[in-house]
Amino acid sequence: xxxxxxxIHAGTxxxxxxxxxxxxxxxxxxxxxxxxxxxxxxxxxRSQNPTRKALEEAxxxxxNGRYGLAxxxxxxxxxxxxxxxxxxxxxxxxxxxxxxxxxxxxxxYEKFGIRFHYVNMQDADNILPxxxxxxxxxxxxxxxNPLMNITDIAAVAAITKQHKLLLCVDNxxxxxxxxxxxxxxxxxxxxxxxKYLGGHSDVIQxxxxxxxESLREQLYFIQKSCGAVPGPMDCFLVLRGIKTLHxxxxxxxxxxxxxxxxxxxxxxxxxxxxxxxxxxxxYAVAKKQMRGFGGMLSFTLKDDSVDNAIRVLSSTKVxxxxxxxxxxxxxxxxxASMTHAxxxxxxxxxxxxxxxxIRLSVGIEDADDLIEDLNNAIG
Numbered sequence: 001x002x003x004x005x006x007x008i009h010a011g012t013x014x015x016x017x018x019x020x021x022x023x024x025x026x027x028x029x030x031x032x033x034x035x036x037x038x039x040x041x042x043x044x045x046r047s048q049n050p051t052r053k054a055l056e057e058a059x060x061x062x063x064n065g066r067y068g069l070a071x072x073x074x075x076x077x078x079x080x081x082x083x084x085x086x087x088x089x090x091x092x093x094x095x096x097x098x099x100x101x102x103x104x105x106x107x108x109y110e111k112f113g114i115r116f117h118y119v120n121m122q123d124a125d126n127i128l129p130x131x132x133x134x135x136x137x138x139x140x141x142x143x144x145n146p147l148m149n150i151t152d153i154a155a156v157a158a159i160t161k162q163h164k165l166l167l168c169v170d171n172x173x174x175x176x177x178x179x180x181x182x183x184x185x186x187x188x189x190x191x192x193x194x195k196y197l198g199g200h201s202d203v204i205q206x207x208x209x210x211x212x213e214s215l216r217e218q219l220y221f222i223q224k225s226c227g228a229v230p231g232p233m234d235c236f237l238v239l240r241g242i243k244t245l246h247x248x249x250x251x252x253x254x255x256x257x258x259x260x261x262x263x264x265x266x267x268x269x270x271x272x273x274x275x276x277x278x279x280x281x282x283y284a285v286a287k288k289q290m291r292g293f294g295g296m297l298s299f300t301l302k303d304d305s306v307d308n309a310i311r312v313l314s315s316t317k318v319x320x321x322x323x324x325x326x327x328x329x330x331x332x333x334x335x336a337s338m339t340h341a342x343x344x345x346x347x348x349x350x351x352x353x354x355x356x357x358i359r360l361s362v363g364i365e366d367a368d369d370l371i372e373d374l375n376n377a378i379g
Contacts, residue, residue: 003177004246011058012239023054025236047224051232055239062176062242063189065209067216069223070235074172074192075100076228077206079108081137081168081188083222087113090134094121094151096144096351098170099340107342122282124155131163141170142179143286146298146335146359147352148273150282153289157185166215172196172326177249179290182211188219195326199241199248203234248328251364252295258367259360259374263299268378273298295362296325298335300354301378309334309356315377318369325361330370333359 015024026049031042042048052070059068071077078101085091093105095118105116117130121140138160142151153169160167168188169181175196181189191197193205210216223229230238260274275286276293286293301308313321319332323339333339336355340348345355362370 007062007177007246008243010061010242011054011056013054023051023236023239025232026050027232045232046227046229049229049232049235051235051239052230055235058239058242059191059207059209062245063171063182063209064180065182065189066211067209067213069208069216069219070193070230070238071206071208071223072228072230072234073204074190074194074206075104077190077192077208078104078170079228080208080219080222080226081139081190082109082114083226084166084218085109085114085136088115088134089113089136090115090117090130090132091137091139092117092119092127092130092135093139094141094144094149095119096147096149096353097139097141098145098172099335099342101139101141101170102340103342120149121151121156122149124152124159127156127159131159131165135163135165137166137168139168139170141173143173143275143282143294143296145173145296146273146333146340146357148275148280148297150275150280150286152285153181153184153186160187161185173296174290174294175245175249175326177245178253178292178294182209184289187212187215193238193241194324196245196249196252197241197326198238199245199327200237201324201327201329203237203241205230205234205238248364249292249294252362253292255364255367255370256293256295256297256362259362259370260297262371263297263374266375266378268302270300270302270304296360297362298357298359300356300358304354304356306336306355309358312377312379313358315379316373317376318365318373319360319377325359327361328364330363330365331361333361335359 029045033039055070056068119126140151166187169186170190172192172195189209191207193207263269264272274297313334319330322331
């Protein structure tokens, strides 16, 4: 079955009681039992909900996995993966990552005795010196947030399998339409479903997808026991978003390419970070493991003062100055003070994230309007 058809029909069946083509929103906290322990597969909504079940089945289908689990946010999904670990365990993580993930690792899990090693995963071999008997997990995202670096998932997976380590890949920037990490050897795929899966900036949600049944049972136990589950209305919204993911991603990719080339040719722009340029260091890998290059990009100005960046950030009319990404509307963002403010400045600079970097989530508006808006803001 082709991608577009799978995305529209994933996890959804007409409601057997009414024939409704859309999955009903089961807005209930509990379920009546005919006798103690005798029920219709549902006991209490923290453990199971039919709307959430439909979404979790859809998540598995679109990521070519066997099992999906939905969480109350992307960070909650990350938190569930971390709860697979014990004090003394070690994690090798990408040095360029979402600031909220870094904050969770350093401010919450380090004090519980988990040790983290941050490495540049553009070269998979950089992982090797940090592997020891305590290493349990490798964590990466690709393309990375916000510098659009590319990790060769298959190369990292070859190392993790050799050393019997779990590999979790944050696939938020690519979405399942552009990339499927399980097919490349990952053990767990993570999404902030808030972004491209929801697609309309109206829901907060996270997701994990995997193939291993034992791993699924461990993560389901964490989901049920810790309770970071999404409500049925949020699940309905993400189910709805998945149905149009393919056509939205096509437009995100088309607009992203046009905006990236416009910025690269602008006399006042210093550098553009977008993995679709043939001279991008990760271009060959991105072309191999992705179906397109997406709508995320970052750039700096030749006058790279913070004041000049703030002037541009505050001058757009179509691009909205806001956190988040992946919605139909275009967003402009200042990582140093917004999405990545929790990362110490010296660490940001070490990884190339300057105070004047501007990040764009290119939406699905008319590309000419987006380009005109940026041109007017840059001046």
